[in-house]
Structure formats: C-alpha cells, structure tokens
Amino acid sequence: MPAVLDGVLYRLVADAAMVAHFLFLAYMAAGGFLAWRWPRTLWAHLAVAGWGVLSIVTGIECPLTLAEDWGRRQAGVAGLTPSGFIDHYIEGVIYPEEYTNLVRLAVAVLVVTSWVGYLWRRRHRDFSRA
Template sequence: MMYRLVAELAMVAHFAFLAYLVVGGFLAWRWRRTIYVHLAVVAWALFSLASHVECPLTDVEDWGRRNAGLPQLPPSGFIDYYIEGVVYPEQYTNLVRLGVAVLILFSYVGYLLRRP
C-alpha cells in the first residue's frame, strides 16, 4: 500500500511539474520571483529532452510500482506512458512541444513587458 502511494505521488508530482512548465511563466507575472524557479524547470526540461536523461521522478515511480507489484513504466518513460497517445496523438509530439515553447516564450515576453 505504501509503495503504491509513493508511485502515485511521484506520478502527481510529474503532472504538476509539467503543468508548471506550461504555466509557470504566467504565474511569474503576478509573483515575480518565481521566474527563477520557472527558468530552472525550463532548463531541466530542455536538458532532459536534449540528453535523454531520465527524470528522477520516473525512477521513484518505477521503484514504488515495482515494490507494489505493479508493472513498471516502459523504457520510454512517463510522458510516453501517460501523455503521448493519451492526451494527444503521438504524431503531434513535435507540434505540442512547439506549442509549449511558444507559450513559454509568450509568458516571458509578458513578464518583461510587465516589469515595474
């Protein structure tokens, strides 16, 4: 029971991370100092995409799933398991990534324009 909870909390943290990746720049319009956290989140996302380094949350979720007797995530990882082919068709992956990048850039432009 405890291992399953660990796996599920890691999954929720993953979704929260992705949500913050998309909207965190807009949150910085109101809470200006959070831009530094968002820059770190964007840097991690770019690094993991470019280097194919697995997110530590994936390891935590896999550990919890394995110890709970559940199947592990596929080698392709969290996004391929929970998002691609579920939230949007797999063939639109690059379009979705571009859309996220545009949203982030738009949020940063707004952040800069809203400077006091």
C-alpha cells in the first residue's frame, strides 16, 4: 500500500476516534435524558458516567484518546499525548482552563438531574398505572 494511502487511513482512524470521543462526552453529559424515553439506556449511561468519574479521579487514559493519538502519530501528525483529548479540543478552546472545575460541576449537575428526572418519571408512571 502506498505511504500516502497509509497516512490517509491512519488519519481516518484518528478522526473516527475523535468523533466517537465527542459523541461519548455528549452522551455522558446528556444521555441520562434519553432514559426518560428509553429506560433501558439508563444502564449504558450509568456505565459511561462511571467511566467519566473514574477517569477524572484516577487519571486513567481513555482508549479513544489512545486510538486517536496512535492514528495521528501513524499518519505523521502530532499526537495528543501528553495533553490528552480534553486539553487538546475542549479546555482552553471551548471554555477557559480556569473554569474546568465549574464545567465538571455543571456536567455532574446535568447528569444527576437526568437521573432524578428518570426516577421521578418512573415513579410517577408506576403510580398512575396503579
């Protein structure tokens, strides 16, 4: 395979990982609201939110970050490490770095609100059927 084609394929891997990462973060922040309509999705959202908390608390690196970093480096482009996905695309780009804890708190409030709303809707639905 020609080297140019290799670079394009690796860049596609990196771009696909980047898109998946943004979708993952969007689902982490607001996916709990999907459970209001589709209750079975709550389990997936619990897992995603749990991963989010685990990655913040432990600093463990996300596999999507590793995949994008690998694809970028294989394509001959600068990788994400050591800064990582959030630092590269979000922190200092979408919001100033000094607001990181405030943004984390806002996301946590959004997630908890979605879960409380889910429980309220479920309880209200169960009582209306009785």
